[in-house]
Amino acid sequence: MIAKAATISHGGNAVRYSVNKDKAEIVKVNFLPDYISAEAMYQRMVLKQKEFASTINKGRPLKRNVIRMEISPTKDETAGWTLDDWARLANEYIQVFDSIDLSKKAKRASAKSTNVKNSQYVVALHHDAKSGIPHLHIDVNRVDMDGKVNDDHLIAERAMSAAYIINERRGWVQPEDIYEKRRQEITDTCMDVLRSLSNFSWSGYEAGLKAHGYGIHLQEDDKGNVRGYSVLLGNSSYKSSILGKRRHLMPSKIEVTWARLHGERKSLVNSTVEQEKRTATVQPNNPQGDLSALVFRHYDISTDEYHQYHVTISEEADEIIRKECSVLDDNPFATIEDVRKTALLLFAKYLDGATSMATSSGGGGSDMSGWGKDKDEDEREWARRCAQMANCLCKRRRGLHR
Incomplete structure (x- = not known):
């Protein structure tokens, strides 16, 4: 329970x-x-x-x-x-x-x-x-x-x-055992669905999961590319980042995983690398922090049934948050996506939303007095600080009765 x-x-x-x-x-x-x-x-x-x-x-x-x-x-x-x-x-x-x-x-x-x-x-x-x-x-x-x-x-x-x-x-x-059992069951189902697909597509993947009784929530950027997803079971949500080993079911790796299951790993890995190279060439060189030149990402983050927050963040700041966020292995209630969402909410100055997200992940309780963006702080440093604060907020609270 x-x-x-x-x-x-x-x-x-x-x-x-x-x-x-x-x-x-x-x-x-x-x-x-x-x-x-x-x-x-x-x-x-x-x-x-x-x-x-x-x-x-x-x-x-x-x-x-x-x-x-x-x-x-x-x-x-x-x-x-x-x-x-x-x-x-x-x-x-x-x-x-x-x-x-x-x-x-x-x-x-x-x-x-x-x-x-x-x-x-x-x-x-x-x-x-x-x-x-x-x-x-x-x-x-x-x-x-x-x-x-x-x-x-x-x-x-x-x-x-x-x-x-x-x-x-x-x-x-106990919760840790429930969490691990369900995580493994969902991972096994995701792999079975990938094996059943003759060609990888998000629509096919979604249909396969639904056929097994799971829901799926896709997170897309403004160009329609899937940047994240969660598998839904009852009132629980399991982020792709915690499924499988080495995060191989995340959007950035899932097609390679599909190809590996179908004996096509080499060709798809090469095409993925080429795509990453092409993507890298269009990233702005923006040493002066000129936000008008940046690509922006948009997220809708829900902390419960009634509260949803819209976050707009530059691609550069978002990548900093992705790299800086982490979660300790001894906290079964938090995922890397929970920490990242907490950081995004902090970045957008939704302090109540961030503390609520951290609390639902087994953390919370840190002193937030005086927290905020410094007057002359650039977006990169602000993103880095938000990620560090999110890591702190989402640490597991000690002293639980066993």
Whole structure:
């Protein structure tokens, strides 16, 4: 089982998504009627916050007013489950989540525990449309029934720690093992699809993956060239950079991999090298940092269902980020693409988006005070600093309960 948690400012949308999604089933509500609409549930949460508005958060508005949790056991772990089984899991998870003491690490007494059990929340069961894998969504009022604010410091780590504890109790597979098993299964499928193609094409590759029950998200530049892709399974996304050995399923290498499987490696390698040479000849010689002469790349980066950021970056700065970004092997939650996206968001000055991306990758928590682009800093140095900061932000948080 894996679990995620974050505080969000779009609580109304989150509750509507949890309750109203096609085939969603209400597992449990806490301090809320179970017969009212999603909108009415959220409004009751807001009313509770207004009841204590003068005392919570030192009288300032509570911007991130809902805790959003997602709990995803494996399909085998929940085979044959009823709604009562899911309710028991939700109760157990909330009890463990509340009990984890992070006060020393967060250096805040309020992080000693949360009080979700005494807060308004709704638990909904979703089934992924493609894979059918079930998972829970829990939306919690940040303000409990006594008017105290549920602490959100290191909340992603709190969620992962709770998952580790429950996995140990129940003898379930830990996140690293789930991640590695799925990564290998997807790699094997990708290789099988390549073997089945008489000629390589992205449309054929996409169709082959879909035939095996996977989705695919292609990232194209403004010329229609595929620069990256992710294989989708349920709510999980696996970047091409972490599939296979030596990244041989990435867009820059996948045609060579196809050719190797079909005994045509030499000719395709030569043509790929020639293409790289032709591409290199059109790269601008731009020692003075004249951005008007550069080719620009465009990315749309999503940090969750509701937040998407558009990033425009020069090709030169983008290449610096690609080269400077790295991820440690001991962090199973982050990929090189997660780090790169964090750097791109930093480059475009989307600080909230960057910290959210890093947190969802098992990192976060670094001091960002004073962070920003220096007045006279050129784009290359700024890109390099963004990559270095992304590497730091996406380092695995220590102290998880095992």
